[in-house]
Amino acid sequence: MKPLYLMLSMFAIGLTSTAALAETASLSEAAALPNVSPANSELVNRGAYVARAADCMACHREDYSGGVAIETPMGDIYATNITPSKRYGIGNYTENDLKKALRKGRAPDHMIYPAMPYPSYHGMKDEDISALFAYLQTVPAIDEEPENKTDLPFPFNIRSLIFFWNIINLPAYETRDDLNPVQQRGEYLVNNLEHCGTCHTPRDSTMGADNSKYLSGAQLGNWYAPNITPDKSSGIGSWSENDIVTYLHTGELDQRAYAGGPMGEAVAHSTRYLTDEDLGAIASYLKVVPAIETQDTITEVDTASLPAPINASITHDLLAQDDYLTQAKAGVDSNSPEGLYLNVCASCHGVNGYAQPDAGYAPIVGLSSMRRKNPDTLINVIAHGVKGATNIRPNMPGFSEELSSEQIAAITNYVRVKFGGLQTSEVSAADVDSAMVVGSQKPFLIKYAGVLAIIGILVALMVLYFIIRAVLRSRRRP
Structure with a gap:
């Protein structure tokens, strides 16, 4: 006993607590990339790697059947089935449909909530999307819809409103022109495929990324994604490039860090599968992003x-x-x-x-x-604990x-x-x-969105009433 x-x-x-990513023995060795086979085309195998680099599995599961709850201040948003099931998945998607979903958050028949990090995928390269599309056609179709569906409260249940959020928050894809080729690859991985800023960059009142504080740390409910800029007092400025590679590959750095929670999931599903070249590119780029000192010093x-x-x-x-x-x-x-x-x-x-x-x-x-x-x-x-990164870990x-x-x-x-x-x-x-x-606080606009929406509707109706009334009066005049 x-x-x-x-x-x-x-x-x-x-x-960096918990056994969320405590696959110490297996993570210390190079992880073999699943779903790669000599029987597959080079394009499909490349797509399998892109899926790992984009960390699709963290939300859509290893079998891409979906159902994982993404906690947001608006409520839980459930990832969808992205297998080639024609009834429940994306079997009817064209490559252009996938491109619109990834870059603009637009499915063929609805807007996608930005819990799916399309603001980051907005900068994905055409060749990576093509490879990902080819790969997703080869995974086994799961002809079942996820057990739970997204059901947000008013007004967040009106998906068409996301159009206006996109106008404010969907960035133009920009790259730095002062980087060497290795750092350029790292920039692409950090900003687009791995979408590191989704967790590590703070949000503004509209829940869009506050890029003036790029990668300087952000509160995620009861979890905090730390500062990963090269600031030495509050970020990872004391880490060498090799330290960063080791951490992303193994999920730990002896007597300094241990990946748990969302970061544990990122290592478990994504970064441990990346090539040494790509991990080195990420590390090289993180060493040259603007250092931001926060009050949360170490x-x-x-x-x-x-x-x-x-x-x-x-x-x-x-x-x-x-x-x-x-x-x-x-x-x-x-x-x-x-x-x-x-x-x-x-x-x-x-x-x-x-x-x-x-x-x-x-x-x-x-x-x-x-x-x-x-x-x-x-x-x-x-107080709240941490969920394990895989279902085989406590x-x-x-x-x-x-x-x-x-x-x-x-x-x-x-x-x-x-x-x-x-x-x-x-x-x-x-x-x-x-x-x-x-950890449980919500931004003002999110907390009172329902009330503000109702007030907005009432004000719009009143304005419309007075406009109609004025028009009718003008027509009655001789």
């Missing part, structure tokens, strides 16, 4: 202050970890910060934070999420119903000092309450 208990208990930390990791592993083998031995945990709990007040960590978190992440990677639990020693000035991401992960449960704000604050402070190497951490219960509210 001990291994079963350990497998069921779960707690992950920070920007304390430089002090490796000397981090805990050392108990021994070289304990991270691979669940029973030994359980025995060591029992010893560690002895004599520790269960209500103290250390006691809370040992009782709630250590069965998965280990007494000293090195976890059990073989079982899919994330090591948390030295992670940048613990060294950030703003602890909100860490708090929200503890999810990170949330503890907001089990732990009080004071207890969550105590655990946050403990791990930031113990495993983040900070000198002090003074997160309070009030900070926890505030962080949990931040």
